[in-house]
Amino acid sequence: MNSKSSLHKTGVLFALVTVVLWGILPFFLLEALKSLDGLSIVWFRNLFSTAFLLVGFLIFQPRSLLTLKNPKPSLIIAGFLIATNYVGFIKGLDYTSANNAQVLIQLAPLLFAVFGVYFFKESLNRYQILGLLVANCGFLVFYRDQLLHLFGSHARYNIGNLYILLAAITWALYAALNKINFKQISPQVINLFQYAMSVIIFAPFVDYDRILNLGWQEFAVLCFCGLNTTLAYGCLGEAITRIPAAKVSIMITLNPLITIFMGSLAFFLPIPGVPAQLMNWPSYLGALLVIGGAVLVVSQKRNSKVIKSLAEPH
Numbered sequence: 001m002n003s004k005s006s007l008h009k010t011g012v013l014f015a016l017v018t019v020v021l022w023g024i025l026p027f028f029l030l031e032a033l034k035s036l037d038g039l040s041i042v043w044f045r046n047l048f049s050t051a052f053l054l055v056g057f058l059i060f061q062p063r064s065l066l067t068l069k070n071p072k073p074s075l076i077i078a079g080f081l082i083a084t085n086y087v088g089f090i091k092g093l094d095y096t097s098a099n100n101a102q103v104l105i106q107l108a109p110l111l112f113a114v115f116g117v118y119f120f121k122e123s124l125n126r127y128q129i130l131g132l133l134v135a136n137c138g139f140l141v142f143y144r145d146q147l148l149h150l151f152g153s154h155a156r157y158n159i160g161n162l163y164i165l166l167a168a169i170t171w172a173l174y175a176a177l178n179k180i181n182f183k184q185i186s187p188q189v190i191n192l193f194q195y196a197m198s199v200i201i202f203a204p205f206v207d208y209d210r211i212l213n214l215g216w217q218e219f220a221v222l223c224f225c226g227l228n229t230t231l232a233y234g235c236l237g238e239a240i241t242r243i244p245a246a247k248v249s250i251m252i253t254l255n256p257l258i259t260i261f262m263g264s265l266a267f268f269l270p271i272p273g274v275p276a277q278l279m280n281w282p283s284y285l286g287a288l289l290v291i292g293g294a295v296l297v298v299s300q301k302r303n304s305k306v307i308k309s310l311a312e313p314h
Contacts, residue, residue: 011242014235015251021232023258026098027274028225029090035218038090039205041225046086046198048226049233053192067185068193074177075190079197081174086198088167095160099263099277102256103142103287104164106294109253110135111172113297119176124297131296138289145282191233221273253294260287 032041057065093101110132117124124132143161147154181190214222236252263277270276279287 007242011239012251014239014242017235018232018239019251019255020258021228021235022252022255023102024262025225025228025232026093026101026259027262028221028228029093030098030275031221031273032218032225033090033094035214036210036222037207038087038094039202040207040211041222042083042086042090043199043202043206044211044222045226045229046195046202048223049230050192050195050199052226052230053188053195057189057192064186064189065192067189071193072181072184075181075185075193076197078174078177078181078190079194080201081170081177082194083198083201084170085167085174088163088165088170092160092162092164092167095156095163097263097277098259098275099256099279099283099287100146100157100160101164102259103290104139104161105168105171106135106253106256106290107139107165107168108171108175109294109298111168112175115172115176120179128297131293133293134296135290135293138286138291138293140286142283142286142290145280145286250295250298253298254291256287256291260284 029041089101089105092104113124113128113132147157178187178190211219211222260277260279262271262274264279265271266274267276267278
């Protein structure tokens with residue numbers, strides 16, 4: 001019993017680390033955007049993660065890499081989709097705000113649930129249907145209130161939201177394809193392949209001169225963005241091996257609360273690198289409705305193998 005309890009606590013701790021890492025990631029991305037363009041940041045994040053995983057596999061599980069010798073078309077398509085997700089999220093973040101991006105990206109798990117109905121003939125229970133309705137109401141309240149307080153920046157804000165919508169759609173499709181891919185390939189091998197694909201896809205668009213001329217503080221922020229991605233995914237995998245995937249999924253859905261809390265706290269207590277983002281009460285209400293609705297949708301028990309194959313939509 002003690003061993004089981006300890007395993008559960010360790011799993012919860014790993015999941016919480018992932019939540020915190022993804023909750024603070026938007027602020028570091030925003031800081032990186034001050035000195036580097038979005039495509040270069042995405043490329044470097046994936047390069048960092050590719051190098052980290054590749055070294056790990058070469059040392060501990062070199063034979064696992066043989067499964068990538070002849071990648072399936074679904075694996076390649078999923079790689080393009082997650083690459084598009086990365087770009088859509090960081091562009092949306094650049095055009096709007098950390099709070100906005102984190103709340104609206106919750107469209108991704110909602111869309112994945114809907115895709116499951118059409119592509120895999122899954123059914124939604126009444127609580128999940130209620131969750132979709134609650135989340136949709138939350139999106140409307142949040143969007144309307146944010147739009148009312150932008151003072152002439154509507155066009156830029158709307159463009160940013162379109163980028164986030166693109167990120168959410170491509171992530172949901174990516175997750176659906178990886179649900180199929182996981183039947184034959186382990187999640188970490190899939191992650192390695194798709195990180196490497198992003199490195200290749202974005203290589204022609206990288207501003208290498210600017211990366212090489214970054215100051216040490218700017219380069220440290222960039223490295224943290226890559227390390228954040230690697231550690232968050234690693235902790236997510238460790239959490240899923242210890243506690244039910246449904247519980248991990250619910251905890252991960254709550255990561256926007258970290259972002260909103262940090263932005264609000266910075267309004268009263270300045271935090272280096274964190275822009276103050278105090279919202280009006282309708283925006284907070286809308287955000288809570290979105291998150292609450294998303295929790296209801298993902299709370300249905302799913303096969304843990306399915307959840308293992310999924311990555312956070314940014």
